[in-house]
Amino acid sequence: MRVLGVHGVGNHREGVEPDVAAEQLAGVWRRHLGRGPLGAAAEAYELTVAYYADLLQEAGGQSVGAVTLDDLDAEAEELLRAWLDEQGLPAEPPMGLTAWPFRQALSWIANRDLLPPDRVETFVARLFKEVGAYFSAANGARRRTAARDVVLGALRERAPRVVIAHSLGSVVAYEALWRYGDEGGEPVDLLLTLGSPLALPHAVFHRLDPAPSADGVGARPPVVRRWVNIADTGDLVAVPRGGVARRFLGVDEDVTERIHAFDFHLVANYLATGSVARVLGAEPVTAVAG
Template sequence: MRPLLAVHGIGNYEDVGAPSEASALIAGRLRPQLVSGFARAGLGHLQVPELRVAYYADLLTRQGRQDAEETDIDRLDDDETALAVAWLATAAEAFPEWRRQGHLTLMPRQMLDWVARRRSVPAEVLARVAVAFAREVNAYLSWPARRRAARQAVADMIGAVRPRVLLAHSLGSVVAYEALHAHPALSVDLLVTLGSPLGIPGAVFDALDPEPVQERGAKPPGVGRWVNLADQGDLVAVPRRLGGRFPVDHDDETAIGVVQFHTLGAYLASGLTAAAIAPYLEE
């Protein structure tokens, strides 16, 4: 049975030495949640494959650190602030009063507090996600050399592991999407995007490589089936359904919790994730 390969998202920098050590550490932390997901789906009788992780967070850090615990959105630089504002504005579009009351003039901190109240998400939790999202997505999209290096790291792991199933979470779904396009010889039977920001207009979608054509992104050539899963309250996955912008084969929504609305572990513990994987466990 081939291993499953996951591509991590934001907030996963591990200061442990070699990238392989960080990869193993994250995989070990996530595997119990993957097993839990199989149990929730009524698939506990199945053998859960080994889980491997494609690690690239070290390539996006400044001065060897990651601000995963930072909650001060006012400390973002101008480019990061612009990305955070674009994301928060997109996340707020579900509320009719957003534009009607002119909330686009709010400062980033005010925007964050407004969205947190209406989404019933603790402001500190949302601030931590906002800072990590803005810094890491901006680092990936705006630093060409590191963008290429992150894509290559993911492509190298796909080539080495040769998984049937690739699980790509958060920013990892952007890196995996671009890596698979850049290396069309790589193939996976199933791509599962989890909490993906691929469809965020302007900030992410319009910056993709390859560039979308007529407001549509393309399925990577080596992908057999593409399933997209997002929590109903995942503010990073906006819009939650990617089918309007990408040729996904199946869009679905899951419930992973208010506080854990975006973590990879929570998505792996979802029965829907296990159900998507299960048909691909046999060689």
Template sequence: MSRIVVVHGVRNYEREVEPDVAANKLASQWRTRLTYGYADAGLGHLDVPDVKAAYYAHTLHDPEAQSVDGGLESLTPMEEHAVLAWLRAVGLQDEPSEGQSWGGLPLRQAIDLVARRRGIIARLLGRIAVALLPEVYSYLASPARRRRAREIVAETISSCGAKVVVAHSLGSVVAYETLHAHPDLGVEVLVTLGSPLGLPGAVFEMLEPAPDVSQRGHRPAGVSHWVNIADAGDLVALPRRLGDRFPVDVHHETHMAALDFHTLDTYLGSGLTAAALAPHCTD
């Protein structure tokens, strides 16, 4: 049976669990969710492909890394900078009326302001910031952790011969860089879900390879087709239209969930995801 590799995003770390065990647990969970996606797409008559999890979360929780389990007060100055960059993309496009720069605005005040503008509970916005940015920064700020995570993703794809890669959230960043570094993997389709690849100030400028002079990202040489899917309410998938910054072949945007708008389970349970990968999973 065909196999797909799923590259996870943030908040998937399994404490005191061997990486292989954690990967198998996640793969089973994701394949179950994908069955709902196949049904939603009217593809229930097809076999759902085997899922292999590229589990790299443990590489972001080594002794070198800062804790990613605290609140806003636990963020380092660089992580706070990344959070503010994300908040600008979410809703801080304009300078405060009193002329104060966003860089000098207290983080909680910035979160409260964005929450009011977006009609979101500030506590929820703060939880997203603490869940997302520390792990993103843990990956991007350390060449060693970056290298280990990429090696795991490349080995996972290579070991099972998968031609379909599904990458969620931070996983889309890891997969993007991995596929650039390993064009020999020959992926037929890359499906990015809730991707922050184009997030200015926190992700986009730090990518390897770097964007070109026209501020456009590159398609990995070994990827034949690229589909991006974003929930219309996903506060992490920014900018929403990834094709504005990358050579994406197909972009889908739709409403999937009111609360779980960024979870991998929500994306895998969508017919859009199943329809994107199913044509490449026939034996």
């Protein structure tokens, strides 16, 4: 069975050729699928990963691991504030301030979820640096188009039966799948989204292409026959909880479960879950020789 993976944030491999980076990521994904309930059955999947992370980096800029909140531009900060609106912050922060400063808000979230504040800040800065780069209108949305074209090219070349998309990758895959269908691409039996921010109001949902309908509803790409979404209950990216099924028509399952206490967003932990094994196990597997 041909499976296409579309990676999320934090996967930029500096100094590595895109084809090599894609091959490396495919090995990582295959290994983590195999350590879950699928076990050796994962070896039967003809898995490739579409790599676009290099296209979201600034030339000569910092590596993604070094990103801090101070590195976010105005567009990324706007997305971050939209995300904070979904986090249940108290209406008024301490000392009568009229708006939550970013670090203070992230510290509150870290305390609420019993997470290390520095870890939350690093994670959020990295997330919105890349999400901001993807949605940036600068240069005619050049980065967005280029990233989407990588996934579209992989769909054309591989004609996968299954697309697994994680984090920001679910956004790129969603938009690419609409275009793939418009050009008469082969049907995709399953779209499996993991830790997806697709339903996040204003930061993501209202910026999608194609845009939601006038009454605020998105839809499953017509080329996709079945759509399953899985989110960790503590995943800070997959908000609002249960939002994918509420916001999009044609979602067959929207599963929310506890996957990991601290590494709630890692694709490695998602791929090894029983839910992923169950969903993939429902798809017929054709062994690949060689």
